[in-house]
Amino acid sequence: MNIPLVYHASYSQLALPATHRFPTSKYQLLQQYLLNHNLTTPADFHSPDKIDIELIKQVHQPQYVNDFISNKLEYKVMRRIGFPWSEALLNRTLHAVNGTTLCAELAIKHGVSLHLSGGYHHAHYDYGSGFCIFNDLMIAANNMINMGKATKVLIIDCDVHQGDGTATLSSHLENIISCSFHCAKNFPSRKPHSDHDIEFDKGTNDDDFIKTLQQVVPYLIQIYQPDLILYDAGVDIHSDDDLGYLNISTGGILSRDKFIFSQAKQAEIPIAAVIGGGYSRNEDELTQRHSQLFIAANSIW
């Protein structure tokens, strides 16, 4: 089937200092790569509008939301986020956050949808960190539940970094289940409890990683019976990632994504995936790592 994808040009429209670690260009490069390699067609792309600010305020502290939008956050708060404030950052953020909500809606309609951004899992109730401002996963889950499109959402976070913002934002909620697979010795140093945290040692390889997924994911689906899965497919688990300490190959990423998709499809649960983190100065390598998600989805559906 033609898998619906979500993308907006603003994702790569952010001028940063040359030394900045955030790979701004990867979103546009990934979109081009998918088209050039016939992994999608122009007609499969859906473009999100800016999110309704009230939807962000259902998840985040209204004061924090207002202060970010009007550039009134203190310097130290912006420094923790890791970006200088700009109109482009605001524009990008409001589109990207809504992109995950749009992706969830498309997944519910078609069974699967993929977002060429998203995974802002370090965003907490009243502050952001690690390049994350508003938690798109929690906003999408909250929105789907409020609209009656889902009753129980399982967030499977396979980015190398723990989903600490998702953990704190979902801790009091019974209908949003957070599960984070991550490297024990990676950012963030303080890791609040998700509903399920699965920690990997530094240097964990493909086999051990996949074996763990095989043990945990079917169990989670069985006990929670979610009617929507949000999947953070961060590729910073790769052995050559600049910010991750695991030892996963590009083939290992493909196996991971295929396994997660096959589980969702088998259980007939809609799955919306976001590309999450991935850091490398080598843009071709990084694009190829992120493309595995799309290859995996095309092989399952």
Ligand SMILES: [Zn+2]
């Ligand atoms: Zn990450």
